[in-house]
Amino acid sequence: MDNDIVDSGGIQVIIQNEKDKKAPRCVHGPTLLFEKKGNKDRRFYACSACRDRKDCNFFQWEDEKISEERMLAREEQNRSKMPPFSHHEYCSRFRKFVALPLEQRRFCVDCQLLIFPEEWQTHEKHKRLSEDVTVQRLRRPSLLLCPLENKKSNAQYLFADRSCHFLLDMLSGLGFQKILCVGTPRLHECIKLGNMEDKRHTMQSLLLDIDYRYGQFYGQDEFCHYNMFNHHFFEKYATVVQEVVKHFEDFLCEEGGAKVVMVTDPPFGGLVKPLADSFMKISVSWEKRQNKDSGAAELPMIWIFPYFFESRILECFPSFSMLDYQVDYDNHPLYKHGKTGRKQSPVRLFTNLSPKDIILPADEGYRFCSVCERYVSAENKHCPRCNTCPSKDGREWRHCDECRRCVKPTWRHCSSCGHCALPDHPCGQSQTGCFHCGSQKHKLRACPKKHNKRMLVRGRGAAGLLKHALVKPTAKNKWKKRDM
Ligand code: SAH
Ligand code: ZN
Ligand code: ZN
Ligand code: ZN
Ligand code: ZN
Numbered sequence: 138m139d140n141d142i143v144d145s146g147g148i149q150v151i152i153q154n155e156k157d158k159k160a161p162r163c164v165h166g167p168t169l170l171f172e173k174k175g176n177k178d179r180r181f182y183a184c185s186a187c188r189d190r191k192d193c194n195f196f197q198w199e200d201e202k203i204s205e206e207r208m209l210a211r212e213e214q215n216r217s218k219m220p221p222f223s224h225h226e227y228c229s230r231f232r233k234f235v236a237l238p239l240e241q242r243r244f245c246v247d248c249q250l251l252i253f254p255e256e257w258q259t260h261e262k263h264k265r266l267s268e269d270v271t272v273q274r275l276r277r278p279s280l281l282l283c284p285l286e287n288k289k290s291n292a293q294y295l296f297a298d299r300s301c302h303f304l305l306d307m308l309s310g311l312g313f314q315k316i317l318c319v320g321t322p323r324l325h326e327c328i329k330l331g332n333m334e335d336k337r338h339t340m341q342s343l344l345l346d347i348d349y350r351y352g353q354f355y356g357q358d359e360f361c362h363y364n365m366f367n368h369h370f371f372e373k374y375a376t377v378v379q380e381v382v383k384h385f386e387d388f389l390c391e392e393g394g395a396k397v398v399m400v401t402d403p404p405f406g407g408l409v410k411p412l413a414d415s416f417m418k419i420s421v422s423w424e425k426r427q428n429k430d431s432g433a434a435e436l437p438m439i440w441i442f443p444y445f446f447e448s449r450i451l452e453c454f455p456s457f458s459m460l461d462y463q464v465d466y467d468n469h470p471l472y473k474h475g476k477t478g479r480k481q482s483p484v485r486l487f488t489n490l491s492p493k494d495i496i497l498p499a500d501e502g503y504r505f506c507s508v509c510e511r512y513v514s515a516e517n518k519h520c521p522r523c524n525t526c527p528s529k530d531g532r533e534w535r536h537c538d539e540c541r542r543c544v545k546p547t548w549r550h551c552s553s554c555g556h557c558a559l560p561d562h563p564c565g566q567s568q569t570g571c572f573h574c575g576s577q578k579h580k581l582r583a584c585p586k587k588h589n590k591r592m593l594v595r596g597r598g599a600a601g602l603l604k605h606a607l608v609k610p611t612a613k614n615k616w617k618k619r620d621m
Pocket of ligand 1 (some may be wrong): 185246285293294295296319320321322323324325345346347348365366
């Protein structure tokens, strides 16, 4: 079996091997093949990027024959959903825009677009930014643009200053001079601003993101319109794609000793394998661009994701480790930095860099564990019996002699289950079946009730995937609809 099957709840993603080029394309590039678990005949292609049919209604059974007519209609539809301007056009618009006097610069909030006096008419009925579009504002597109709010696939959660500066200082401290920002527009912005403040320690940054609105503010050497679920570079014209890919590959070249690191903060959609697949491809491109024959080296990477994805990430990247640092977001109602209990952010850094080199801020309580050789959070006490600092969620865990491991502080040992669990767990049923709902038909990982709103605010679970196949598309807010 040369196809890789990924467990993602009740639905699996089948990663096609390289030779298999037959995956049809939606506007977001090649689609992915999904399979309803245990039902091989019901495989279907669906969008790699959008987990909700409202956002991309592409759907095709694996064995479905598509008429020429439908094929043409599909191509036409794909074209019509492309961004209103090519990146090249966005760039020349930007140059023209900054040359305008301040009173002629406008930003249309409805269209999320910098507009020119000759276009005002078209946007007359639209809401526009009341503040001046100053150079300062143009340097902070993540504040100017409203964050995409799609709950299912690509809601944008922007780093709080605390986390952004931590990342920046840490990377610069480790001597990285080129940062490949995959889905981290605010970090990219922060790097550029940092360069202006401190001319001696400049860092280059390239942003890869599906949100093409950023193409308005950044040149071709700073931004690529990119889909990280299928490693697809968007461009209207095939010849331009080659140019874009060349920009990307040139960036990965460490000429003159400029070290590259990739930082990514993907939507927490659960499709870990397709992401890992793309990051692997990025790493391979990086390796190719170095003329050394070191071989088998991996691009330094930092993958930002919730701690409960640890096992799935380590499955894809065994060389990674999870750090205790809690990543905070600005516009996130739940994931705020808190010292105790449930308020703490569940988002962590996963990296193939050496954990002992990543110094976590002492003023936030992080300390170095000399046994584990890594920095850990304040309440993560080293357990001599487990010989590790066991806490994943930042709370102090407790060693259970019967389980012979450390468990969450709220868990109690249950003698009928034979292991620790929450006091109100479905007792006696969980040993063989699902640990979450008690069903004997599936395991915890495939539980359809597991991915509730609380756990996967930024992504979606199996239910979302199912919807992809079953729910009819409805047009709502135009940004939500076209928020590629
Ligand atoms: N914390 C980051 C933003 C993370 S939000 C920061 O502050 O910089 C997730 C980001 O991934 C968004 O910018 C979103 O546009 C981007 N994204 C979502 N789906 C994507 C896809 N399929 N391919 C590439 N980027 C994607
Ligand atoms: Zn799509
Ligand atoms: Zn408008
Ligand atoms: Zn222990
Ligand atoms: Zn126990």
